[in-house]
Amino acid sequence: xxxxxxxxxxxxxxxxxxxxxxxxxxxxxxxxxxxGLALVDAIGSAAEAxxxxxxxxxxxxxxxxxLRSHDEGGVTDRDVMLARTITALAAEAGLSPSRxxxxxxxxxxxxxxxxxxxxxxxxxxxxxxxxGPDVGDELRDPAGQLPTIWFQRSGDEEPRQRWHADxxxxxxxxxxxxxxxxxxxxxxxxxxxxxSFWVLADPEGNRMCLCTWQERS
Numbered sequence: 565x566x567x568x569x570x571x572x573x574x575x576x577x578x579x580x581x582x583x584x585x586x587x588x589x590x591x592x593x594x595x596x597x598x599x600g601l602a603l604v605d606a607i608g609s610a611a612e613a614x615x616x617x618x619x620x621x622x623x624x625x626x627x628x629x630x631l632r633s634h635d636e637g638g639v640t641d642r643d644v645m646l647a648r649t650i651t652a653l654a655a656e657a658g659l660s661p662s663r664x665x666x667x668x669x670x671x672x673x674x675x676x677x678x679x680x681x682x683x684x685x686x687x688x689x690x691x692x693x694x695x696g697p698d699v700g701d702e703l704r705d706p707a708g709q710l711p712t713i714w715f716q717r718s719g720d721e722e723p724r725q726r727w728h729a730d731x732x733x734x735x736x737x738x739x740x741x742x743x744x745x746x747x748x749x750x751x752x753x754x755x756x757x758x759x760s761f762w763v764l765a766d767p768e769g770n771r772m773c774l775c776t777w778q779e780r781s
Contacts, residue, residue, distance in 0.1 A: 565633060565640035570777035576644045578651040580661030582734045583777050585668040587632040588639050588647055590661035592654050593625060599657065600627045606653045614649070616642050619708065629661075668732040670712045672773075674725050678715035685713060729772040735759060738774050 568576070573583045581590045594600035604622050607629070611617045619630040629650055631643040651661050675681055678701060686693055689710060691703040703713040718724060733741060738759070742752065745764050753763040753771060759778040765771045 565636055565642055567633070567636040567638040567640055568644070570780065573639050573644070574777070576641075578648050578661065580651070580663055581647050582663035582666050583639065584666060584732045584734070585670070586638045587630045588643050589628065589630045589666055589668075590647070590650075590663060591666055592627045592629070592659050592661050594627060594659060597622075597624050599659075600624070603627050603654065603657055603659065606657070607650055610649050610653060611646065614642070614646055616646055618646065618650075663734055666734065667737075668711075670714060670730040670732070672714050672716050672728050672730055674716045674718035674728065676718055676720040678717065682715055689713070725771055728770075730761070730775050731772060732775045735776045735778055738762065738776060741774055 570583055573588060577583065577588055581588050583589075592603065594603060600622050604620055604627055607618065607620060607627075616633075619632075621628040621630075629647075631647055632638065633640040633643055654661055673681070673685070682693070682701065682703070685691070686703050689703065689705075691705050691710065691713070694702045694704050701715050705712075731741075742762060742764065746752065749767045751765050753765050755762050757763075759776055760780055761773045761775040763771055763773055
């Protein structure tokens with residue numbers, strides 16, 4: 565299987581699915597816990613038949629599905645095919661996949677010498693280090709529960725930004741989120757890198773980025 569580009573994924577994904585942080589994701593609202601459990605069981609059977617297994621998060625009101633081919637480091641045709649199968653299973657149960665409200669968050673630490681601080685955060689949070697040309701230097705939770713932490717080299721002049729959040733959204737959800745943030749007292753610091761990312765700040769100057777897959781290598 566070959567890893568698909570973000571554009572290929574977006575064009576091939578079924579309705580209600582979103583490409584976020586190298587994975588194809590959706591949220592399926594369920595009537596109650598029992599119907600969610602039944603859907604998870606059906607997805608599990610289909611995944612076993614396909615020998616390709618998604619990450620599933622069962623909650624009282626929904627089932628969240630995340631598809632990614634770990635051996636390829638991204639989304640492949642088999643993820644798209646399983647997404648279509650899951651969409652059909654949901655339809656049989658009278659349910660519909662939806663991307664509404666979906667997002668993923670990462671934390672970035674801006675520091676002039678991340679080599680010094682990275683080992684502390686790695687052991688303090690119990691995370692593993694991922695490094696390489698595709699990921700830079702990141703800390704990841706082996707269980708996938710904590711957000712990824714990545715390190716960005718910065719200057720040492722004060723005052724300076726340290727921690728910031730990167731929130732990944734579907735491209736159609738960015739402008740409404742910016743509008744809501746500005747109405748809540750925030751400011752748009754920069755859109756120079758849009759549509760890859762926008763930089764926002766709260767009333768105290770704490771920054772975050774709204775990120776999409778667009779215009780990325």
